[in-house]
Amino acid sequence: MTSHTTTPLEYKTQQSQMNILGFWIFLGAEIVLFSTLFASYFVLEHNIAGGPAGGDIFVLKDVLIETFLLLTSSFTSGLAIHAMRNHDKKGLLIWMIATLLLGAGFLYMEINEFLHFIHEGATIQTSGFTAALFTLLGTHGAHVTFGIVWISLLLVQLVRRGITEKTSSKLFIASLYWHFLDVVWIFIFTFVYLKGMVM
Amino acid sequence: MSANTSRFPWNLLVGFVLSIALTLLAVFVAFNTDFSKSIILGIIGTLAIFQALIQLFMFMHVTEGKEGIINVVNMIYSVFLALVIVFGSIWVLTSGHASMH
Amino acid sequence: MSLDEFFVTGDPMIFASQIAIGLTMVGLIALITYLKRWKWLWSEWFTTVDHKKIGIMYILAGVLMFFRGGVDGLLMKAQTSRPEMGILDAQHYDEIFTTHGVIMILFMAMPLLIGIMNVVVPLQIGARDVAFPKLNALSFWLFFVAAMLFNISFVIGGSPDAGWTSYFPLAGKEFTPGVGNNYYAISLQIAGIGTLATGINFVVTIIKMRAPGMSWMKMPIFVWTTFITSIIIVAAFPIFTVALLYMTLDRLFGTHFFTVAAGGDPMLWLNLFWLWGHPEVYIVVLPAFGMFSEVIATFARKNLYGYKSMVYAVAGIAFLSMLVWVHHFYTMGNSATVNSIFSLTTMMIAIPTGVKIFNWLFTLRKGRIEFSTSMLWALAFIPCFTIGGVTGVMLAMAAADYQYHNTMFLVAHFHYVLIPGVVFAVFAGLYYWWPKMFGFKLNEKIGKWHFWLFVIGFNLTFMPMFFVGLDGMSRRMYTYAESTGWGAWLGFSAVGSLIMAAGFAALVYNIYWSFRYASRKVGNDPWNARTLEWATASPAPHYNFAKVPEVDRLDDFWYKKKKGETGLKKSDLKPVHMPSNSWTPIVLAAAFGVVGFFLVFEWFTLAIIASVGIVVGLVANTFDYDDGYHIPVDELEEEEREWRGDLK
Numbered sequence: 001m002t003s004h005t006t007t008p009l010e011y012k013t014q015q016s017q018m019n020i021l022g023f024w025i026f027l028g029a030e031i032v033l034f035s036t037l038f039a040s041y042f043v044l045e046h047n048i049a050g051g052p053a054g055g056d057i058f059v060l061k062d063v064l065i066e067t068f069l070l071l072t073s074s075f076t077s078g079l080a081i082h083a084m085r086n087h088d089k090k091g092l093l094i095w096m097i098a099t100l101l102l103g104a105g106f107l108y109m110e111i112n113e114f115l116h117f118i119h120e121g122a123t124i125q126t127s128g129f130t131a132a133l134f135t136l137l138g139t140h141g142a143h144v145t146f147g148i149v150w151i152s153l154l155l156v157q158l159v160r161r162g163i164t165e166k167t168s169s170k171l172f173i174a175s176l177y178w179h180f181l182d183v184v185w186i187f188i189f190t191f192v193y194l195k196g197m198v199m
Numbered sequence: 200m201s202a203n204t205s206r207f208p209w210n211l212l213v214g215f216v217l218s219i220a221l222t223l224l225a226v227f228v229a230f231n232t233d234f235s236k237s238i239i240l241g242i243i244g245t246l247a248i249f250q251a252l253i254q255l256f257m258f259m260h261v262t263e264g265k266e267g268i269i270n271v272v273n274m275i276y277s278v279f280l281a282l283v284i285v286f287g288s289i290w291v292l293t294s295g296h297a298s299m300h
Numbered sequence: 301m302s303l304d305e306f307f308v309t310g311d312p313m314i315f316a317s318q319i320a321i322g323l324t325m326v327g328l329i330a331l332i333t334y335l336k337r338w339k340w341l342w343s344e345w346f347t348t349v350d351h352k353k354i355g356i357m358y359i360l361a362g363v364l365m366f367f368r369g370g371v372d373g374l375l376m377k378a379q380t381s382r383p384e385m386g387i388l389d390a391q392h393y394d395e396i397f398t399t400h401g402v403i404m405i406l407f408m409a410m411p412l413l414i415g416i417m418n419v420v421v422p423l424q425i426g427a428r429d430v431a432f433p434k435l436n437a438l439s440f441w442l443f444f445v446a447a448m449l450f451n452i453s454f455v456i457g458g459s460p461d462a463g464w465t466s467y468f469p470l471a472g473k474e475f476t477p478g479v480g481n482n483y484y485a486i487s488l489q490i491a492g493i494g495t496l497a498t499g500i501n502f503v504v505t506i507i508k509m510r511a512p513g514m515s516w517m518k519m520p521i522f523v524w525t526t527f528i529t530s531i532i533i534v535a536a537f538p539i540f541t542v543a544l545l546y547m548t549l550d551r552l553f554g555t556h557f558f559t560v561a562a563g564g565d566p567m568l569w570l571n572l573f574w575l576w577g578h579p580e581v582y583i584v585v586l587p588a589f590g591m592f593s594e595v596i597a598t599f600a601r602k603n604l605y606g607y608k609s610m611v612y613a614v615a616g617i618a619f620l621s622m623l624v625w626v627h628h629f630y631t632m633g634n635s636a637t638v639n640s641i642f643s644l645t646t647m648m649i650a651i652p653t654g655v656k657i658f659n660w661l662f663t664l665r666k667g668r669i670e671f672s673t674s675m676l677w678a679l680a681f682i683p684c685f686t687i688g689g690v691t692g693v694m695l696a697m698a699a700a701d702y703q704y705h706n707t708m709f710l711v712a713h714f715h716y717v718l719i720p721g722v723v724f725a726v727f728a729g730l731y732y733w734w735p736k737m738f739g740f741k742l743n744e745k746i747g748k749w750h751f752w753l754f755v756i757g758f759n760l761t762f763m764p765m766f767f768v769g770l771d772g773m774s775r776r777m778y779t780y781a782e783s784t785g786w787g788a789w790l791g792f793s794a795v796g797s798l799i800m801a802a803g804f805a806a807l808v809y810n811i812y813w814s815f816r817y818a819s820r821k822v823g824n825d826p827w828n829a830r831t832l833e834w835a836t837a838s839p840a841p842h843y844n845f846a847k848v849p850e851v852d853r854l855d856d857f858w859y860k861k862k863k864g865e866t867g868l869k870k871s872d873l874k875p876v877h878m879p880s881n882s883w884t885p886i887v888l889a890a891a892f893g894v895v896g897f898f899l900v901f902e903w904f905t906l907a908i909i910a911s912v913g914i915v916v917g918l919v920a921n922t923f924d925y926d927d928g929y930h931i932p933v934d935e936l937e938e939e940e941r942e943w944r945g946d947l948k
Contacts, residue, residue, distance in 0.1 A: 017264065186251055
């Protein structure tokens with residue numbers, strides 16, 4: 001780090017610091033939430049009840065595209081916060097919009113993937129396995145959807161108000177959320193898709 | 200932590216390249232190696248953990264801010280809970296008469 | 301669905317309740333309108349973000365729920381008071397033990413404890429409010445809406461009836477059709493979101509808002525227990541969220557998480573339920589331990605013995621709480637290794653708990669004990685809770701548990717844990733902090749009636765259950781044959797429950813009496829206590845402290861008081877920043893309630909339409925840039941002079 005360490009804008013007020021800390025605590029709760037979804041998935045994974053198993057319905061190419069979209073969006077949201085710390089409103093806006101577009105691309109892929117699953121005879125009602133699969137993926141997808149709407153609303157505030165103590169801390173928190181969704185996806189990619197296709 | 204970050208964000212770029220590389224490596228290990236299934240699972244699981252750490256430290260700056268230590272403790276505790284929930288549930292529900300298979 | 305199915309019909313008791321609820325609602329609305337109090341209610345209470353008012357609303361709701369859950373309990377006791385009684389049929393009995401359990405744990409114990417936490421914790425750490433006041437209001441309203449949603453089940457649609465644990469496959473659509481169990485899944489989900497938010501709120505409040513100088517080991521013990529409770533909330537409630545989500549999907553959308561058919565696993569529900577359910581027990585009991593510690597230290601006129609060991613014990617209990625969940629279902633058919641390990645972790649909990657019991661006893665030793673009502677509750681707690689704890693160790697042994705499991709012995713055990721551990725604590729806390737909330741004490745004489753009736757009634761009610769349990773009576777039996785010989789025990793038990801009810805009535809009368817007649821001159825520190833909340837006026841002013849106190853040591857207020865250093869200099873006053881009231885929490889929570897109601901009845905189109913309300917609330921909230929307001933120095937000075945006399 002550079003020698004003259006000044007506090008970034010998003011940490012300036014006591015309230016902002018509390019908001020950021022509170023959000024980290026919330027992410028702790030999110031870890032518990034997703035690990036419960038994972039635990040249930042692992043327990044029910046083999047209970048396919050005559051329906052398709054993971055290996056029958058997963059398509060590596062689509063999953064890789066989804067993964068790269070989300071990984072790249074995590075990178076661009078990092079660039080956005082980097083721009084924000086340089087008080088570069090335009091850069092912040094551009095990188096955040098890029099993040100949103102990549103996120104929307106991910107959602108598009110995921111919805112198509114769900115349609116593909118259903119087409120292959122794996123609906124949420126088919127078996128214990130599909131119930132756990134759709135719920136795990138769906139909860140992640142719902143988080144991405146929520147994130148897109150949330151960040152869009154924050155960008156409206158950014159355009160109106162510029163980079164202030166408040167908007168910066170809100171956007172910083174949203175970027176934490178976005179990175180976190182990427183972390184969750186990495187585990188889904190590894191322990192749902194790769195494991196399902198290999199095992 | 201520093202407000203003066205006008206220099207090029209190398210850590211972000213490195214993190215991004217690493218995460219892409221680790222993803223591809225995981226795919227390679229899963230499909231193009233002859234290890235046993237449990238070893239494959241071990242390797243790709245480890246790669247996933249590395250990727251998560253990259254996100255956490257290089258992208259999310261978990262140690263940043265006045266509460267850096269608290270954030271780290273919070274994350275460690277949450278991971279502990281995650282392990283208890285995942286391995287605990289699997290263990291309880293797939294051993295003994297509770298086993299469905 | 302016809303109207304006939306919508307309203308529950310055919311039971312005279314429920315019909316009477318329907319009429320009573322309808323009349324009460326009309327009466328209340330008429331009364332408020334007549335008194336022209338709507339505006340006052342809206343601006344002073346419904347939109348408030350003041351932690352003390354939110355706390356008081358929690359407590360009020362909790363006492364109401366105590367009444368509802370208590371009536372359920374009395375009905376069960378009446379039904380089993382003699383062999384072959386016909387007051388309730390099996391179905392009605394099932395509904396009543398289900399709602400009794402859910403209400404007592406989630407809508408009585410939780411709000412009463414969270415209510416007291418709300419009132420007391422910011423004051424004890426010298427803060428102006430919690431970290432997120434608006435979120436705090438949202439937590440309350442979500443809880444309140446959820447409680448109301450759950451409570452209307454018995455008049456609209458039908459009560460849940462699969463037990464408070466709602467085990468699958470019984471709780472599934474196949475064996476429990478109808479909307480009753482939907483109420484369980486949806487209302488607990490709504491309440492759970494509120495509770496999670498409370499947990500996060502208090503973690504951040506305690507980390508970031510302590511008075512200058514109050515380092516970790518200088519925090520009052522109740523703040524410690526609240527902090528650790530909040531951590532457990534954050535750790536455990538998301539598990540319940542997922543479990544309830546699965547239950548909702550299974551019941552409403554035909555998935556197979558917990559069904560036996562199509563590869564579901566009913567035991568997954570048990571596993572998830574108790575992964576949350578066991579920590580939940582500590583969530584309700586740890587703050588109670590904190591309250592007892594405060595009360596015992598105050599009325600023994602000594603500092604808490606072994607403060608640090610107390611903190612470590614609480615942290616140890618919290619850590620172990622996540623590692624014992626299987627002891628609730630040893631008989632499910634786990635492998636012997638699983639049962640043995642969980643038997644060990646369960647017994648380990650007795651160690652830190654024992655540390656705490658000894659700390660309380662040593663605090664009392666050589667103390668100048670004052671037998672105030674709150675102290676009496678604390679003193680009665682120790683032996684009663686120990687009975688609960690020791691029978692818990694009996695149940696912890698997996699092999700022996702095959703005998704005790706699902707018997708009245710278990711029921712007696714957890715009532716001996718939860719009633720002394722939580723209810724006694726709430727009573728102790730209410731008598732203790734009442735002056736800080738309202739500016740007058742509850743009457744001590746009526747309080748003693750309340751105490752003796754309740755404690756004697758409690759022991760009479762639950763002690764016999766140990767014996768019928770050991771004799772083989774399983775829990776949740778709605779009737780039994782005379783030849784079992786349980787009639788006498790359960791008759792005693794029923795009489796005990798009436799005495800307990802009389803105790804509760806004494807509390808209600810005490811509240812009424814004290815509101816009307818108690819002296820309003822209690823001063824800021826009526827008990828000669830030790831912690832910071834007593835450094836400010838009673839009732840606490842809305843800004844809590846005119847000047848944020850500085851802390852040098854544990855029980856700082858006690859020592860400052862001895863040295864006469866509690867005064868306030870006029871020059872110390874600066875304008876105080878306060879958060880503004882907000883309508884979003886109550887409106888957002890109401891939208892959750894409406895969506896929840898439609899989901900219960902599986903009216904999906906309506907639910908989607910109503911969920912627009914939730915979206916609007918959230919969007920309005922993110923665009924809200926209200927920065928609060930400042931209280932000017934003049935106003936502070938005036939309010940402070942009122943109780944301090946002249947400022948220095």
